[in-house]
Amino acid sequence: xxxxxxxxRYTCPLGGAVATITALPGGIPILHAAxxxxxxxxxxxxxxxGLQVGGYCGGLSVPSSNVQEREVVFGGHERLREQIRNTLDxxxxxxxxxxxxxxxxxxxxxxxxxxxxxxxxxxxxxxAETGGFKGNSYYGYDLVLQSLFRNFVERGGEKVKxxxxxxxxxxxxxxxxxxxxxxxxxxxxxxxxxxxTFFTSDDTLEGIKKAASAELNIVVSDVYxxxxxxVFEEAHGTPYLSTPLPIGPGATDxxxxxxxxxxxxxxxxxxxxxxxxxxxYFRFIETLVDVYNDADLQRYAVVVGDVxxxxxxxxxxxxxxxxxxxVTVFTDQLRDDQxxxxxxRLADLESGLQPKVVFETDTSEIIGHINNHWPRFRxxxxxxxxxxxxxxxxxxxxxxxxxxxxxxxxxxxxxANRAVLDRGYTGYKGxxxxxxxxxxxxxxxx
Amino acid sequence: xxxxxxxxxxxxxxxxxxCITFGGTICGLANRPKGSCLDDGERGFTQGSICLLLPGLxxxxxxxxxxxxxxxxxxxxxxxxxxxxxIRVGSNIRQGKVKDALWLSTALNESDVINGxxxxxxxxxxxxxxxxxxxxxxxxxxxxxxxxxxxxxxxAARVQPQVNATILPVHCEGFKTKIWATAYDAVYHSxxxxxxxxxxxYGNVVVDxxxxxxxxxxxxxxxNLMNVTSMGRVDELELxxxxxxxxxxxxIFPVFAHPEEMYxxxxxxxxxxxxxxxxxxxxxxxHEKYGVPYIIKHMPIGIENTSLWLRDVAAFFGLEEQAxxxxxxxxxxxxxxxxxxxxxxxxxxxxxxAGEFRALATGNQLAELGxxxxxxxxxxxxxxxxxxxxxxxxxxxxxxxxxxxxxxxEEANLLKKLKPDLFLGHHAGNGTASKLGIATHVIYNTxxxxxxxxxxxxxxxxxxxxxxxxxxxxxxSKHVRLPxxxxxxxxxxxxxxxxxxxxxxx
Numbered sequence: 004x005x006x007x008x009x010x011x012r013y014t015c016p017l018g019g020a021v022a023t024i025t026a027l028p029g030g031i032p033i034l035h036a037a038x039x040x041x042x043x044x045x046x047x048x049x050x051x052x053g054l055q056v057g058g059y060c061g062g063l064s065v066p067s068s069n070v071q072e073r074e075v076v077f078g079g080h081e082r083l084r085e086q087i088r089n090t091l092d093x094x095x096x097x098x099x100x101x102x103x104x105x106x107x108x109x110x111x112x113x114x115x116x117x118x119x120x121x122x123x124x125x126x127x128x129x130x131a132e133t134g135g136f137k138g139n140s141y142y143g144y145d146l147v148l149q150s151l152f153r154n155f156v157e158r159g160g161e162k163v164k165x166x167x168x169x170x171x172x173x174x175x176x177x178x179x180x181x182x183x184x185x186x187x188x189x190x191x192x193x194x195x196x197x198x199x200t201f202f203t204s205d206d207t208l209e210g211i212k213k214a215a216s217a218e219l220n221i222v223v224s225d226v227y228x229x230x231x232x233x234v235f236e237e238a239h240g241t242p243y244l245s246t247p248l249p250i251g252p253g254a255t256d257x258x259x260x261x262x263x264x265x266x267x268x269x270x271x272x273x274x275x276x277x278x279x280x281x282x283x284y285f286r287f288i289e290t291l292v293d294v295y296n297d298a299d300l301q302r303y304a305v306v307v308g309d310v311x312x313x314x315x316x317x318x319x320x321x322x323x324x325x326x327x328x329x330v331t332v333f334t335d336q337l338r339d340d341q342x343x344x345x346x347x348r349l350a351d352l353e354s355g356l357q358p359k360v361v362f363e364t365d366t367s368e369i370i371g372h373i374n375n376h377w378p379r380f381r382x383x384x385x386x387x388x389x390x391x392x393x394x395x396x397x398x399x400x401x402x403x404x405x406x407x408x409x410x411x412x413x414x415x416x417x418x419a420n421r422a423v424l425d426r427g428y429t430g431y432k433g434x435x436x437x438x439x440x441x442x443x444x445x446x447x448x449x
Numbered sequence: 450x451x452x453x454x455x456x457x458x459x460x461x462x463x464x465x466x467x468c469i470t471f472g473g474t475i476c477g478l479a480n481r482p483k484g485s486c487l488d489d490g491e492r493g494f495t496q497g498s499i500c501l502l503l504p505g506l507x508x509x510x511x512x513x514x515x516x517x518x519x520x521x522x523x524x525x526x527x528x529x530x531x532x533x534x535x536i537r538v539g540s541n542i543r544q545g546k547v548k549d550a551l552w553l554s555t556a557l558n559e560s561d562v563i564n565g566x567x568x569x570x571x572x573x574x575x576x577x578x579x580x581x582x583x584x585x586x587x588x589x590x591x592x593x594x595x596x597x598x599x600x601x602x603x604x605a606a607r608v609q610p611q612v613n614a615t616i617l618p619v620h621c622e623g624f625k626t627k628i629w630a631t632a633y634d635a636v637y638h639s640x641x642x643x644x645x646x647x648x649x650x651y652g653n654v655v656v657d658x659x660x661x662x663x664x665x666x667x668x669x670x671x672x673n674l675m676n677v678t679s680m681g682r683v684d685e686l687e688l689x690x691x692x693x694x695x696x697x698x699x700x701i702f703p704v705f706a707h708p709e710e711m712y713x714x715x716x717x718x719x720x721x722x723x724x725x726x727x728x729x730x731x732x733x734x735x736h737e738k739y740g741v742p743y744i745i746k747h748m749p750i751g752i753e754n755t756s757l758w759l760r761d762v763a764a765f766f767g768l769e770e771q772a773x774x775x776x777x778x779x780x781x782x783x784x785x786x787x788x789x790x791x792x793x794x795x796x797x798x799x800x801x802x803a804g805e806f807r808a809l810a811t812g813n814q815l816a817e818l819g820x821x822x823x824x825x826x827x828x829x830x831x832x833x834x835x836x837x838x839x840x841x842x843x844x845x846x847x848x849x850x851x852x853x854x855x856x857x858x859e860e861a862n863l864l865k866k867l868k869p870d871l872f873l874g875h876h877a878g879n880g881t882a883s884k885l886g887i888a889t890h891v892i893y894n895t896x897x898x899x900x901x902x903x904x905x906x907x908x909x910x911x912x913x914x915x916x917x918x919x920x921x922x923x924x925x926s927k928h929v930r931l932p933x934x935x936x937x938x939x940x941x942x943x944x945x946x947x948x949x950x951x952x953x954x955x
Binding site for chain 2: 005006007008009010011013014015016017018031034037038039040041042043044045046047048049050051056057059060062063064065066067068069070071072074075085086089090092093094095096104105106109110134135136137138139140336366367399401402417419
């Protein structure tokens with residue numbers, strides 16, 4: 004294992020946690036941390052989250068205890084108590100959520116004790132320990148959900164038929180989080196389900212509180228939010244289904260079938276719905292056919308992304324679009340036991356393609372993996388090049404794409420060079436969005 | 450003993466008695482006895498801020514042919530994603546090639562926290578040297594090594610003989626100082642300790658006396674123009690233009706300067722700062738150790754301040770007459786051009802928020818343009834700014850001054866009361882005013898022109914544009930609200946200053 008990570012495509016658990024809490028309806032993060040932690044997330048997002056920063060109480064507005072050397076020496080729990088008390092006076096929120104940074108965790112502040120004093124007074128306040136050395140921002144998201152499920156979601160009560168929770172898309176660190184969540188929410192609602200997605204403007208804190216009434220939790224990720232799903236099952240008895248992020252018709256068809264099976268929905272109805280949605284999808288594609296052929300828009304592809312996008316984009320390119328993904332790079336830090344499962348997600352592509360799967364956290368090493376996979380030009384007269392090529396990755400892949408003469412689109416975090424508000428790639432419609440963006444990148448010079 | 454002989458620079462609270470907590474008025478600040486410091490207090494309610502690591506990284510990420518190795522938890526350093534655009538554009542415009550910042554993280558985990566991270570750091574430096582073959586490896590410590598006691602200087606000294614790159618340890622442990630401007634000292638400290646030695650050269654076999662004379666002549670007219678990232682290339686060019694008009698050559702230092710060329714700063718005839726918040730620590734060192742005199746007084750933002758800045762430089766070289774000619778011509782042209790814009794500004798109220806010196810200089814500039822300054826929020830306070838407070842106090846009616854490391858809740862409270870027409874805030878600092886429906890403009894962005902005579906005109910042009918259609922913020926304010934309780938707006942803005950109980954944390 005390497006002794007460093009080059010240009011990590013994530014920040015710390017605290018950063019992921021703050022972005023997640025800020026995205027909750029009425030959520031107020033209270034950082035018990037050094038003064039720069041909030042600013043670090045703010046600056047990170049300003050150049051990496053498709054121009055999105057903050058929210059109702061985000062950015063540099065987040066309450067933060069800003070601990071100093073004095074707290075390191077004498078402990079920070081008094082400071083935290085004072086900060087929470089005054090936050091309740093100044094900040095108007097519905098759920099206050101204390102999260103910790105490296106400093107307060109290393110010095111061992113008893114956050115649980117301080118928070119419980121306020122809980123006893125009837126304040127809607129919970130906490131999560133999100134010190135920076137525990138993992139990355141995706142894990143911070145998981146930790147926030149775990150705490151929400153343990154400490155906020157009401158226990159007991161009946162399961163309600165047709166009610167589901169859905170998560171696995173990390174606010175701000177999936178730059179398309181809002182569009183992606185809305186896309187899936189709308190899709191499942193069309194099937195007649197009642198969906199809680201936590202972070203869209205249709206979600207409410209009341210709905211989240213009653214999340215235990217769902218009969219199924221759907222986690223559209225193989226990694227993000229999985230521990231939280233286990234916590235949920237343990238605390239509330241709701242099983243979970245983990246699926247890849249469904250982008251485009253192929254993946255969405257099988258996503259819907261899986262959910263139909265898990266909820267014992269009428270099979271015929273599901274198939275009818277799938278057919279109708281595919282019909283709509285291909286009515287759009289129909290008008291593309293001439294230029295797609297005339298301009299020869301099929302491409303080889305290199306996909307570089309987090310666990311959600313690496314799988315979802317590769318599948319979409321190979322099995323919906325008929326492109327040729329040759330190398331797929333997972334850029335997350337992963338445990339060895341997680342890797343075979345993720346590689347397995349790309350082992351049985353419908354198109355029969357077998358992209359080379361690489362696990363690599365370091366940006367500048369990626370070119371080496373591509374060269375290893377596809378022999379470089381050696382001055383032959385006839386050379387079957389890896390081209391025309393498209394790199395779907397993050398904005399850190401611009402140098403790579405340029406160096407190998409490929410078109411490029413930023414999809415996975417960081418996305419510095421795109422403005423993203425409600426755009427999403429999930430479902431049938433999301434497939435059309437992604438296709439538009441890919442082809443637009445190719446024809447931009449026309 | 451010089452500060453530079455110690456491993457770490459002192460924090461600014463100690464060195465300059467800098468503070469971050471004050472609520473009062475401009476006349477109150479301007480009329481205090483010279484050199485007296487405010488007793489810094491604490492707020493009982495605080496919002497998130499930045500730490501010295503962020504501006505520190507902004508500086509060192511710009512150095513060509515270098516690798517930044519953040520020794521800390523995995524998140525420390527991710528602010529580079531936000532700074533990367535500046536590195537890309539800055540590299541392209543200065544070196545002709547777009548280049549992403551190259552930074553690494555030792556990503557300390559729980560076991561490192563328990564067992565110490567020095568071994569990991571040592572191996573990381575060696576691996577970075579092999580993999581990237583950089584000229585320098587800048588090792589920046591975040592909070593965690595500061596708490597668990599990793600000795601980054603010790604590691605650097607131990608590994609240095611085994612690697613080709615020059616190792617620069619930089620201390621940016623965020624909990625150690627409230628004054629993030631300590632970042633500039635931290636970076637300068639390591640540059641001063643590690644990069645100013647002249648390269649070993651073999652003497653010329655044949656001495657060309659004419660060339661030597663020319664070189665001597667060139668050095669006698671070369672000035673260091675200090676830039677710690679607060680100026681983009683467009684601003685550097687404006688100051689270069691003015692300095693060249695005096696017959697001077699300009700060495701920009703230290704942003705985007707190649708580590709192997711940095712020693713040249715020790716050969717200049719003069720160092721010129723554009724901001725007393727930035728450079729005093731290093732300029733004193735250059736003076737004491739290498740005999741390079743310096744000027745650190747005015748910030749060349751605004752007409753008067755640009756002229757004062759240029760006059761000081763000219764006086765050093767005995768070029769007063771030449772300077773007056775340049776200034777007269779520049780000001781005449783500028784004033785004429787501003788006539789078209791000024792009617793849009795007359796009597797408009799403005800609130801300004803930024804680093805202390807920049808906020809004050811910009812205040813003076815906006816007063817020149819016809820605005821009325823109704824409030825200033827400075828990120829910290831130290832004695833360098835007294836002269837600037839005096840200038841503003843003389844020009845304006847009395848107004849409120851809030852000294853705070855951002856703290857938008859105080860700002861929201863003030864803005865509701867003051868109702869300015871325009872707000873100028875720092876990077877990541879315009880959201881509160883925007884949501885209140887006030888016209889806004891960013892007071893610092895390396896892609897835009899702010900400095901010198903050209904900066905006056907360009908800021909004027911941008912403000913003219915912003916004020917011409919304020920719909921974006923107005924509509925926003927109708928549909929989006931700030932996260933404060935209604936009762937907060939009725940409270941004293943400075944309610945939470947010194948509200949901490951005496952027994953707390955003692």
